[in-house]
Amino acid sequence: MLFSQEALAHIAAGEVDLAFRRWARPAVRPGTQLRTAVGVLAVDAVAAVEESAVSDRDARRAGYADRASLLADQRPGADRTLYRVTLRRVGADPRIGLRADTDLSAADLDAIVTALGRMDARSGHGPWTTATLELIAAHPAVRAADLAERAGREKLPFESDVRKLKERGLTESLDVGYRLSPRGRLVLDHLRGGRD
Known part of the structure:
Protein backbone atom coordinates (compact mmCIF):
# COMPACT_ATOMS: atom_id res chain seq x y z
CA MET A 1 0.00 0.00 0.00
CA LEU A 2 1.34 3.36 -0.97
CA PHE A 3 0.58 6.60 0.83
CA SER A 4 1.36 10.21 -0.05
CA GLN A 5 3.73 12.05 2.26
CA GLU A 6 0.81 14.19 3.38
CA ALA A 7 -1.26 11.11 4.28
CA LEU A 8 1.68 9.62 6.16
CA ALA A 9 2.10 12.83 8.17
CA HIS A 10 -1.58 12.67 9.16
CA ILE A 11 -1.27 8.99 10.09
CA ALA A 12 1.79 9.73 12.24
CA ALA A 13 -0.11 12.55 13.96
CA GLY A 14 -2.98 10.18 14.73
CA GLU A 15 -5.38 12.18 12.54
CA VAL A 16 -5.89 9.41 9.97
CA ASP A 17 -6.65 5.80 10.86
CA LEU A 18 -8.52 4.61 7.76
CA ALA A 19 -7.61 4.08 4.14
CA PHE A 20 -9.84 3.11 1.24
CA ARG A 21 -8.58 1.30 -1.82
CA ARG A 22 -10.30 -0.23 -4.82
CA TRP A 23 -8.55 -3.53 -5.51
CA ALA A 24 -9.20 -6.64 -7.58
CA ARG A 25 -8.19 -8.44 -4.37
CA PRO A 26 -6.87 -7.09 -1.07
CA ALA A 27 -3.22 -6.06 -1.17
CA VAL A 28 -2.94 -6.30 2.63
CA ARG A 29 -4.61 -8.33 5.36
CA PRO A 30 -5.08 -7.86 9.09
CA GLY A 31 -1.74 -8.21 10.85
CA THR A 32 0.26 -6.82 7.93
CA GLN A 33 2.95 -4.34 8.96
CA LEU A 34 3.98 -1.66 6.49
CA ARG A 35 7.27 0.18 6.74
CA THR A 36 6.89 3.80 5.71
CA ALA A 37 8.73 7.09 5.95
CA VAL A 38 6.93 7.81 9.26
CA GLY A 39 7.50 4.39 10.80
CA VAL A 40 5.75 1.05 10.89
CA LEU A 41 2.00 0.96 10.27
CA ALA A 42 -0.11 -1.97 11.45
CA VAL A 43 -3.15 -3.06 9.47
CA ASP A 44 -5.86 -3.98 11.97
CA ALA A 45 -8.78 -4.72 9.64
CA VAL A 46 -9.57 -5.06 5.95
CA ALA A 47 -13.18 -5.25 4.80
CA ALA A 48 -15.01 -4.94 1.50
CA VAL A 49 -17.56 -2.13 1.62
CA GLU A 50 -20.23 -0.73 -0.66
CA GLU A 51 -19.75 2.89 -1.70
CA SER A 52 -23.10 3.67 -0.11
CA ALA A 53 -21.70 2.57 3.27
CA VAL A 54 -18.88 5.14 3.20
CA SER A 55 -19.74 8.19 5.32
CA ASP A 56 -18.32 11.69 5.44
CA ARG A 57 -16.90 10.76 8.86
CA ASP A 58 -15.09 7.76 7.29
CA ALA A 59 -13.74 10.06 4.61
CA ARG A 60 -12.38 12.51 7.19
CA ARG A 61 -10.79 9.59 9.11
CA ALA A 62 -9.08 8.70 5.80
CA GLY A 63 -7.82 12.27 5.26
CA TYR A 64 -10.44 13.50 2.79
CA ALA A 65 -12.76 16.47 3.13
CA ASP A 66 -15.83 14.39 2.39
CA LEU A 82 -13.77 -1.02 -2.51
CA TYR A 83 -11.95 -1.99 0.71
CA ARG A 84 -11.87 -0.17 4.04
CA VAL A 85 -8.49 -0.58 5.79
CA THR A 86 -8.08 0.26 9.47
CA LEU A 87 -4.49 1.10 10.38
CA ARG A 88 -2.29 2.78 12.95
CA ARG A 89 1.33 3.73 13.50
CA VAL A 90 2.99 1.25 15.86
CA GLY A 91 6.57 2.47 16.02
CA ALA A 92 9.71 3.56 14.29
CA ASP A 93 11.16 1.69 11.33
CA PRO A 94 13.61 -0.79 12.91
CA ARG A 95 16.01 -0.31 10.00
CA ILE A 96 16.70 3.25 11.22
CA GLY A 97 18.19 2.02 14.48
CA LEU A 98 19.99 -0.77 12.66
CA ARG A 99 21.64 1.71 10.26
CA ALA A 100 23.13 3.65 13.16
CA ASP A 101 24.26 0.59 15.12
CA THR A 102 28.03 0.39 14.70
CA ASP A 103 28.76 -1.30 18.03
CA LEU A 104 29.77 -4.49 16.24
CA SER A 105 32.41 -7.00 17.23
CA ALA A 106 34.65 -8.69 14.68
CA ALA A 107 32.39 -11.76 15.00
CA ASP A 108 29.32 -9.59 14.27
CA LEU A 109 31.02 -8.18 11.17
CA ASP A 110 32.06 -11.65 10.04
CA ALA A 111 28.44 -12.83 10.42
CA ILE A 112 27.22 -9.94 8.26
CA VAL A 113 29.85 -10.71 5.63
CA THR A 114 28.82 -14.39 5.68
CA ALA A 115 25.17 -13.37 5.17
CA LEU A 116 26.18 -11.16 2.24
CA GLY A 117 28.09 -14.10 0.79
CA ARG A 118 24.94 -16.21 0.98
CA MET A 119 23.04 -13.46 -0.86
CA ASP A 120 25.73 -13.49 -3.55
CA ALA A 121 25.56 -17.29 -3.82
CA ARG A 122 21.77 -17.22 -4.32
CA SER A 123 21.98 -14.52 -6.96
CA GLY A 124 21.19 -15.36 -10.56
CA HIS A 125 23.61 -12.69 -11.74
CA GLY A 126 26.68 -13.49 -9.67
CA PRO A 127 28.23 -11.74 -6.66
CA TRP A 128 26.84 -8.24 -6.27
CA THR A 129 26.76 -7.18 -2.62
CA THR A 130 30.27 -5.77 -2.23
CA ALA A 131 30.23 -4.19 -5.70
CA THR A 132 26.92 -2.48 -4.91
CA LEU A 133 28.18 -1.19 -1.56
CA GLU A 134 31.33 0.12 -3.28
CA LEU A 135 29.25 1.77 -6.01
CA ILE A 136 26.98 3.54 -3.53
CA ALA A 137 29.97 4.60 -1.41
CA ALA A 138 31.64 6.12 -4.47
CA HIS A 139 28.46 7.73 -5.83
CA PRO A 140 26.08 8.80 -3.06
CA ALA A 141 22.90 10.66 -4.04
CA VAL A 142 23.11 9.46 -7.65
CA ARG A 143 19.92 8.29 -9.38
CA ALA A 144 19.28 4.55 -9.21
CA ALA A 145 19.05 4.38 -13.02
CA ASP A 146 22.53 5.90 -13.34
CA LEU A 147 23.98 3.57 -10.72
CA ALA A 148 22.40 0.57 -12.42
CA GLU A 149 23.89 1.64 -15.74
CA ARG A 150 27.34 1.97 -14.14
CA ALA A 151 26.90 -1.58 -12.79
CA GLY A 152 25.75 -2.85 -16.20
CA ARG A 153 22.37 -3.84 -14.78
CA GLU A 154 18.70 -3.12 -15.33
CA LYS A 155 17.26 -0.52 -12.96
CA LEU A 156 14.48 -2.55 -11.29
CA PRO A 157 16.61 -5.60 -10.37
CA PHE A 158 19.34 -3.25 -9.18
CA GLU A 159 16.87 -1.39 -6.94
CA SER A 160 15.59 -4.69 -5.60
CA ASP A 161 19.12 -5.65 -4.58
CA VAL A 162 19.71 -2.28 -2.92
CA ARG A 163 16.52 -2.84 -0.89
CA LYS A 164 18.02 -6.13 0.35
CA LEU A 165 21.01 -4.19 1.65
CA LYS A 166 18.67 -1.62 3.18
CA GLU A 167 16.86 -4.42 5.05
CA ARG A 168 20.18 -5.19 6.74
CA GLY A 169 20.71 -1.54 7.68
CA LEU A 170 23.61 -1.07 5.26
CA THR A 171 22.14 1.56 2.93
CA GLU A 172 19.59 4.32 3.19
CA SER A 173 17.47 5.96 0.55
CA LEU A 174 17.78 9.66 -0.15
CA ASP A 175 15.43 11.92 -2.10
CA VAL A 176 17.67 11.01 -5.03
CA GLY A 177 19.71 7.82 -4.88
CA TYR A 178 21.25 6.22 -1.83
CA ARG A 179 24.14 6.43 0.60
CA LEU A 180 25.82 3.97 2.92
CA SER A 181 24.64 4.07 6.49
CA PRO A 182 27.21 4.25 9.29
CA ARG A 183 26.75 0.46 9.66
CA GLY A 184 27.20 0.04 5.90
CA ARG A 185 30.47 2.01 5.95
CA LEU A 186 31.75 -0.16 8.78
CA VAL A 187 30.81 -3.36 6.95
CA LEU A 188 32.39 -2.14 3.70
CA ASP A 189 35.57 -1.26 5.57
CA HIS A 190 35.57 -4.79 7.04
CA LEU A 191 35.05 -6.25 3.55
CA ARG A 192 38.02 -4.23 2.36
CA GLY A 193 40.09 -5.75 5.12
CA GLY A 194 40.31 -2.58 7.19
CA ARG A 195 41.90 -0.53 4.42
CA ASP A 196 41.06 3.19 4.04
Whole structure:
Protein backbone atom coordinates (compact mmCIF):
# COMPACT_ATOMS: atom_id res chain seq x y z
CA MET A 1 0.00 0.00 0.00
CA LEU A 2 1.34 3.36 -0.97
CA PHE A 3 0.58 6.60 0.83
CA SER A 4 1.36 10.21 -0.05
CA GLN A 5 3.73 12.05 2.26
CA GLU A 6 0.81 14.19 3.38
CA ALA A 7 -1.26 11.11 4.28
CA LEU A 8 1.68 9.62 6.16
CA ALA A 9 2.10 12.83 8.17
CA HIS A 10 -1.58 12.67 9.16
CA ILE A 11 -1.27 8.99 10.09
CA ALA A 12 1.79 9.73 12.24
CA ALA A 13 -0.11 12.55 13.96
CA GLY A 14 -2.98 10.18 14.73
CA GLU A 15 -5.38 12.18 12.54
CA VAL A 16 -5.89 9.41 9.97
CA ASP A 17 -6.65 5.80 10.86
CA LEU A 18 -8.52 4.61 7.76
CA ALA A 19 -7.61 4.08 4.14
CA PHE A 20 -9.84 3.11 1.24
CA ARG A 21 -8.58 1.30 -1.82
CA ARG A 22 -10.30 -0.23 -4.82
CA TRP A 23 -8.55 -3.53 -5.51
CA ALA A 24 -9.20 -6.64 -7.58
CA ARG A 25 -8.19 -8.44 -4.37
CA PRO A 26 -6.87 -7.09 -1.07
CA ALA A 27 -3.22 -6.06 -1.17
CA VAL A 28 -2.94 -6.30 2.63
CA ARG A 29 -4.61 -8.33 5.36
CA PRO A 30 -5.08 -7.86 9.09
CA GLY A 31 -1.74 -8.21 10.85
CA THR A 32 0.26 -6.82 7.93
CA GLN A 33 2.95 -4.34 8.96
CA LEU A 34 3.98 -1.66 6.49
CA ARG A 35 7.27 0.18 6.74
CA THR A 36 6.89 3.80 5.71
CA ALA A 37 8.73 7.09 5.95
CA VAL A 38 6.93 7.81 9.26
CA GLY A 39 7.50 4.39 10.80
CA VAL A 40 5.75 1.05 10.89
CA LEU A 41 2.00 0.96 10.27
CA ALA A 42 -0.11 -1.97 11.45
CA VAL A 43 -3.15 -3.06 9.47
CA ASP A 44 -5.86 -3.98 11.97
CA ALA A 45 -8.78 -4.72 9.64
CA VAL A 46 -9.57 -5.06 5.95
CA ALA A 47 -13.18 -5.25 4.80
CA ALA A 48 -15.01 -4.94 1.50
CA VAL A 49 -17.56 -2.13 1.62
CA GLU A 50 -20.23 -0.73 -0.66
CA GLU A 51 -19.75 2.89 -1.70
CA SER A 52 -23.10 3.67 -0.11
CA ALA A 53 -21.70 2.57 3.27
CA VAL A 54 -18.88 5.14 3.20
CA SER A 55 -19.74 8.19 5.32
CA ASP A 56 -18.32 11.69 5.44
CA ARG A 57 -16.90 10.76 8.86
CA ASP A 58 -15.09 7.76 7.29
CA ALA A 59 -13.74 10.06 4.61
CA ARG A 60 -12.38 12.51 7.19
CA ARG A 61 -10.79 9.59 9.11
CA ALA A 62 -9.08 8.70 5.80
CA GLY A 63 -7.82 12.27 5.26
CA TYR A 64 -10.44 13.50 2.79
CA ALA A 65 -12.76 16.47 3.13
CA ASP A 66 -15.83 14.39 2.39
CA ARG A 67 -17.18 11.13 0.97
CA ALA A 68 -17.37 12.46 -2.60
CA SER A 69 -13.67 13.42 -2.59
CA LEU A 70 -12.68 10.00 -1.27
CA LEU A 71 -14.73 8.11 -3.85
CA ALA A 72 -13.51 10.33 -6.70
CA ASP A 73 -9.92 9.44 -5.75
CA GLN A 74 -10.45 5.67 -6.09
CA ARG A 75 -9.31 3.61 -9.07
CA PRO A 76 -12.11 2.89 -11.50
CA GLY A 77 -12.92 -0.59 -12.72
CA ALA A 78 -15.88 -2.95 -12.63
CA ASP A 79 -13.50 -5.76 -11.60
CA ARG A 80 -12.45 -3.89 -8.46
CA THR A 81 -13.95 -3.89 -4.98
CA LEU A 82 -13.77 -1.02 -2.51
CA TYR A 83 -11.95 -1.99 0.71
CA ARG A 84 -11.87 -0.17 4.04
CA VAL A 85 -8.49 -0.58 5.79
CA THR A 86 -8.08 0.26 9.47
CA LEU A 87 -4.49 1.10 10.38
CA ARG A 88 -2.29 2.78 12.95
CA ARG A 89 1.33 3.73 13.50
CA VAL A 90 2.99 1.25 15.86
CA GLY A 91 6.57 2.47 16.02
CA ALA A 92 9.71 3.56 14.29
CA ASP A 93 11.16 1.69 11.33
CA PRO A 94 13.61 -0.79 12.91
CA ARG A 95 16.01 -0.31 10.00
CA ILE A 96 16.70 3.25 11.22
CA GLY A 97 18.19 2.02 14.48
CA LEU A 98 19.99 -0.77 12.66
CA ARG A 99 21.64 1.71 10.26
CA ALA A 100 23.13 3.65 13.16
CA ASP A 101 24.26 0.59 15.12
CA THR A 102 28.03 0.39 14.70
CA ASP A 103 28.76 -1.30 18.03
CA LEU A 104 29.77 -4.49 16.24
CA SER A 105 32.41 -7.00 17.23
CA ALA A 106 34.65 -8.69 14.68
CA ALA A 107 32.39 -11.76 15.00
CA ASP A 108 29.32 -9.59 14.27
CA LEU A 109 31.02 -8.18 11.17
CA ASP A 110 32.06 -11.65 10.04
CA ALA A 111 28.44 -12.83 10.42
CA ILE A 112 27.22 -9.94 8.26
CA VAL A 113 29.85 -10.71 5.63
CA THR A 114 28.82 -14.39 5.68
CA ALA A 115 25.17 -13.37 5.17
CA LEU A 116 26.18 -11.16 2.24
CA GLY A 117 28.09 -14.10 0.79
CA ARG A 118 24.94 -16.21 0.98
CA MET A 119 23.04 -13.46 -0.86
CA ASP A 120 25.73 -13.49 -3.55
CA ALA A 121 25.56 -17.29 -3.82
CA ARG A 122 21.77 -17.22 -4.32
CA SER A 123 21.98 -14.52 -6.96
CA GLY A 124 21.19 -15.36 -10.56
CA HIS A 125 23.61 -12.69 -11.74
CA GLY A 126 26.68 -13.49 -9.67
CA PRO A 127 28.23 -11.74 -6.66
CA TRP A 128 26.84 -8.24 -6.27
CA THR A 129 26.76 -7.18 -2.62
CA THR A 130 30.27 -5.77 -2.23
CA ALA A 131 30.23 -4.19 -5.70
CA THR A 132 26.92 -2.48 -4.91
CA LEU A 133 28.18 -1.19 -1.56
CA GLU A 134 31.33 0.12 -3.28
CA LEU A 135 29.25 1.77 -6.01
CA ILE A 136 26.98 3.54 -3.53
CA ALA A 137 29.97 4.60 -1.41
CA ALA A 138 31.64 6.12 -4.47
CA HIS A 139 28.46 7.73 -5.83
CA PRO A 140 26.08 8.80 -3.06
CA ALA A 141 22.90 10.66 -4.04
CA VAL A 142 23.11 9.46 -7.65
CA ARG A 143 19.92 8.29 -9.38
CA ALA A 144 19.28 4.55 -9.21
CA ALA A 145 19.05 4.38 -13.02
CA ASP A 146 22.53 5.90 -13.34
CA LEU A 147 23.98 3.57 -10.72
CA ALA A 148 22.40 0.57 -12.42
CA GLU A 149 23.89 1.64 -15.74
CA ARG A 150 27.34 1.97 -14.14
CA ALA A 151 26.90 -1.58 -12.79
CA GLY A 152 25.75 -2.85 -16.20
CA ARG A 153 22.37 -3.84 -14.78
CA GLU A 154 18.70 -3.12 -15.33
CA LYS A 155 17.26 -0.52 -12.96
CA LEU A 156 14.48 -2.55 -11.29
CA PRO A 157 16.61 -5.60 -10.37
CA PHE A 158 19.34 -3.25 -9.18
CA GLU A 159 16.87 -1.39 -6.94
CA SER A 160 15.59 -4.69 -5.60
CA ASP A 161 19.12 -5.65 -4.58
CA VAL A 162 19.71 -2.28 -2.92
CA ARG A 163 16.52 -2.84 -0.89
CA LYS A 164 18.02 -6.13 0.35
CA LEU A 165 21.01 -4.19 1.65
CA LYS A 166 18.67 -1.62 3.18
CA GLU A 167 16.86 -4.42 5.05
CA ARG A 168 20.18 -5.19 6.74
CA GLY A 169 20.71 -1.54 7.68
CA LEU A 170 23.61 -1.07 5.26
CA THR A 171 22.14 1.56 2.93
CA GLU A 172 19.59 4.32 3.19
CA SER A 173 17.47 5.96 0.55
CA LEU A 174 17.78 9.66 -0.15
CA ASP A 175 15.43 11.92 -2.10
CA VAL A 176 17.67 11.01 -5.03
CA GLY A 177 19.71 7.82 -4.88
CA TYR A 178 21.25 6.22 -1.83
CA ARG A 179 24.14 6.43 0.60
CA LEU A 180 25.82 3.97 2.92
CA SER A 181 24.64 4.07 6.49
CA PRO A 182 27.21 4.25 9.29
CA ARG A 183 26.75 0.46 9.66
CA GLY A 184 27.20 0.04 5.90
CA ARG A 185 30.47 2.01 5.95
CA LEU A 186 31.75 -0.16 8.78
CA VAL A 187 30.81 -3.36 6.95
CA LEU A 188 32.39 -2.14 3.70
CA ASP A 189 35.57 -1.26 5.57
CA HIS A 190 35.57 -4.79 7.04
CA LEU A 191 35.05 -6.25 3.55
CA ARG A 192 38.02 -4.23 2.36
CA GLY A 193 40.09 -5.75 5.12
CA GLY A 194 40.31 -2.58 7.19
CA ARG A 195 41.90 -0.53 4.42
CA ASP A 196 41.06 3.19 4.04
